[in-house]
Amino acid sequence: MIELKNIHKTYRMGDIKVPALRNISLKVEEGEFVAIMGPSGSGKSTLLNILGCLDVPTSGQCLLGGINVSEFSDYELAGIRNEKIGFVFQTFNLLPRLTALSNVELPLIYAGNQKERKERAINALQAVNLEERASHRPRELSGGEQQRVAIARAIINEPTTILADEPTGNLDSKAGEEIMLIISELNKKGITIIMVTHEESIASHAKRVIRLKDGEIIKDKKISKSDEISQSPTPTRQEKKRRTFSLSELKESLIMAVSSISSNKLRSFLTMLGIIVGVSAVIAMISIGQGAGAQITEHISQLGANLLMVRPGAFQRGPARTVTGNITSLTYEDAQVIAEQCPSVAKVDPSYSRNAQVVYGNKNTNTIINGVTPNFPEVKNFPVEQGSFLTEEDNRLMRRVAVLGKTVVKDLFGEEDPVGQYIKIKRSIFQVIGVMSEKGSSGWRDEDDIIFVPLKTAQKRLFGVDYVSIINVEAKSEDVMDKATSEIKSLLRERHRIQKSKEDDFSILSQVEILSTMQTTTKTFTMLLASIAMVSLIVGGIGIMNIMFVSVTERTREIGIRKAIGAQRRDILSQFLIEAIIVSLSGGVIGVILGIFVSKLTSQFAGWPTVITSFSVLLSFSFAFTVGLFFGFYPARKASLLNPIDALRYE
Numbered sequence: 173m174i175e176l177k178n179i180h181k182t183y184r185m186g187d188i189k190v191p192a193l194r195n196i197s198l199k200v201e202e203g204e205f206v207a208i209m210g211p212s213g214s215g216k217s218t219l220l221n222i223l224g225c226l227d228v229p230t231s232g233q234c235l236l237g238g239i240n241v242s243e244f245s246d247y248e249l250a251g252i253r254n255e256k257i258g259f260v261f262q263t264f265n266l267l268p269r270l271t272a273l274s275n276v277e278l279p280l281i282y283a284g285n286q287k288e289r290k291e292r293a294i295n296a297l298q299a300v301n302l303e304e305r306a307s308h309r310p311r312e313l314s315g316g317e318q319q320r321v322a323i324a325r326a327i328i329n330e331p332t333t334i335l336a337d338e339p340t341g342n343l344d345s346k347a348g349e350e351i352m353l354i355i356s357e358l359n360k361k362g363i364t365i366i367m368v369t370h371e372e373s374i375a376s377h378a379k380r381v382i383r384l385k386d387g388e389i390i391k392d393k394k395i396s397k398s399d400e401i402s403q404s405p406t407p408t409r410q411e412k413k414r415r416t417f418s419l420s421e422l423k424e425s426l427i428m429a430v431s432s433i434s435s436n437k438l439r440s441f442l443t444m445l446g447i448i449v450g451v452s453a454v455i456a457m458i459s460i461g462q463g464a465g466a467q468i469t470e471h472i473s474q475l476g477a478n479l480l481m482v483r484p485g486a487f488q489r490g491p492a493r494t495v496t497g498n499i500t501s502l503t504y505e506d507a508q509v510i511a512e513q514c515p516s517v518a519k520v521d522p523s524y525s526r527n528a529q530v531v532y533g534n535k536n537t538n539t540i541i542n543g544v545t546p547n548f549p550e551v552k553n554f555p556v557e558q559g560s561f562l563t564e565e566d567n568r569l570m571r572r573v574a575v576l577g578k579t580v581v582k583d584l585f586g587e588e589d590p591v592g593q594y595i596k597i598k599r600s601i602f603q604v605i606g607v608m609s610e611k612g613s614s615g616w617r618d619e620d621d622i623i624f625v626p627l628k629t630a631q632k633r634l635f636g637v638d639y640v641s642i643i644n645v646e647a648k649s650e651d652v653m654d655k656a657t658s659e660i661k662s663l664l665r666e667r668h669r670i671q672k673s674k675e676d677d678f679s680i681l682s683q684v685e686i687l688s689t690m691q692t693t694t695k696t697f698t699m700l701l702a703s704i705a706m707v708s709l710i711v712g713g714i715g716i717m718n719i720m721f722v723s724v725t726e727r728t729r730e731i732g733i734r735k736a737i738g739a740q741r742r743d744i745l746s747q748f749l750i751e752a753i754i755v756s757l758s759g760g761v762i763g764v765i766l767g768i769f770v771s772k773l774t775s776q777f778a779g780w781p782t783v784i785t786s787f788s789v790l791l792s793f794s795f796a797f798t799v800g801l802f803f804g805f806y807p808a809r810k811a812s813l814l815n816p817i818d819a820l821r822y823e
Contacts, residue, residue, distance in 0.1 A: 177234075207369055257332075268311060269431050293306075302324065316348075365378070450708035450711070461695075520646070530584065539583075542625070575605060578607070592604065728814065
């Protein structure tokens with residue numbers, strides 16, 4: 173039984189109050205067929221919406237089975253609309269993207285009923301003689317057929333009451349009679365019918381007519397008392413069993429979301445564009461940074477883990493990592509003493525380097541001149557490919573001989589064999605005795621753009637210095653690195669007469685320490701690049717939020733329809749949220765593919781090494797998902813909180 177007690181409904185239009193219903197009281201027994209009539213603006217539809225739990229009164233009570241629905245939560249009201257009440261609207265209110273069968277299935281989806289759903293929907297269409305049109309969309313159906321689909325949707329959950337708002341208003345007389353015949357048959361089966369109409373011929377099908385005027389009941393007449401149905405006992409309030417999450421429910425939400433996205437393909441793609449650009453940029457930037465880091469790591473690792481580098485000046489650790497103090501503090505004699513007096517040291521190679529102009533014939537180049545000892549190839553793991561390297565005698569006698577790097581050979585000699593030829597270094601003639609193997613680049617430095625000459629030749633004949641730039645020390649093994657460092661430090665402090673309270677005038681770095689520093693620097697640089705690229709992902713997320721707001725506005729009426737047939741807040745929230753996530757993840761997938769492609773092109777045409785890792789792909793994909801979830805939540809929540817009657821009235 174449905175009962176209204178002293179119902180008032182007032183709408184506000186700015187500061188103006190417009191009364192729609194005034195002191196309405198009535199009872200509708202189970203199995204009745206009630207027609208509500210009255211002129212436009214008399215409050216017919218408002219009354220029907222309150223009876224159907226789509227709207228709430230300003231004051232008064234609406235009781236269903238003796239229970240005041242004002243005590244019901246939004247969840248319980250959705251359950252009532254889904255299980256107890258079926259709606260038939262004048263404008264049909266079918267979802268245009270769904271087939272007739274899918275429209276009829278919707279109440280079953282929101283009821284959480286997955287068993288024999290399709291079969292039940294087909295049976296409902298058979299009940300209105302429309303099973304052969306099940307696969308057609310609403311635009312492919314006539315008005316009468318659309319209204320029959322709406323009736324099938326209304327009865328699919330076997331409700332106790334059907335509310336029909338002008339069910340024949342948009343139909344011709346023949347189609348209208350067909351619809352009224354179906355509604356009358358439903359009433360004969362015991363379903364309570366409450367119908368709003370302004371046509372006397374349509375109202376004649378009812379057994380009771382209630383007339384409204386200016387929001388008040390002016391007449392309540394039963395046409396056939398013999399057909400009255402005795403009042404049934406007042407049922408007790410039953411708690412609706414809560415739906416639990418299921419994979420099938422998620423599947424339905426995914427299908428509906430994909431259908432919505434597919435209906436606006438161009439707009440969906442443009443929305444994805446920000447995510448596509450962001451994800452591809454993140455992957456490309458990380459791959460470039462990882463590639464540079466891998467190349468540097470490989471280069472440093474090739475030198476061996478037991479290499480120590482002694483440099484002049486105190487090394488200041490910190491963000492700037494600068495060298496301070498005297499840069500002439502190390503000498504060739506220091507290196508000789510280290511080799512002789514440090515038990516943990518295997519070999520030593522002091523060197524001095526400076527840039528200089530080199531000429532061969534009519535060609536010249538500016539390159540690094542590195543004065544080294546014969547130990548250099550072994551200590552630095554840099555072997556000779558052609559000819560021979562410098563000897564101890566070359567160094568002792570300060571001979572003008574040179575070994576060229578590959579880049580210098582290419583710049584000065586091209587395809588000509590350089591061994592045995594003569595070049596000028598700072599106007600001094602040197603004979604080429606060998607060519608080094610190819611070392612490659614280290615970061616932005618070309619390791620092959622170099623010329624090696626005897627250390628004493630570089631010091632005395634070329635640059636006029638008596639100190640060295642660096643002393644490369646090879647420890648006997650990786651295990652004695654710390655011991656070798658301690659021995660070198662003690663020896664040099666003693667030779668340089670450094671007091672205990674004073675700091676060293678030299679610094680000792682291990683290859684492992686350099687490698688760790690470079691890896692940390694590269695990682696920081698890579699994450700900086702990735703962070704900059706992620707800004708475009710955030711911009712893409714803002715685009716998703718904007719489009720989702722537009723989508724909610726465009727589909728406000730659809731939201732109202734879904735809520736009228738039993739959709740809960742979580743159903744609307746999940747649908748729009750899944751749409752946002754799908755758009756974001758789809759853009760993420762395309763962005764991953766594009767990012768890998770851009771990385772490969774960069775490596776091939778720019779010559780930059782790139783390394784694509786699963787971490788970069790996972791990071792980009794996860795960020796895309798997070799962006800979709802974060803920026804899609806607010807529009808989805810706004811959609812879920814819409815009042816069903818306000819949404820249905822939205823134009």
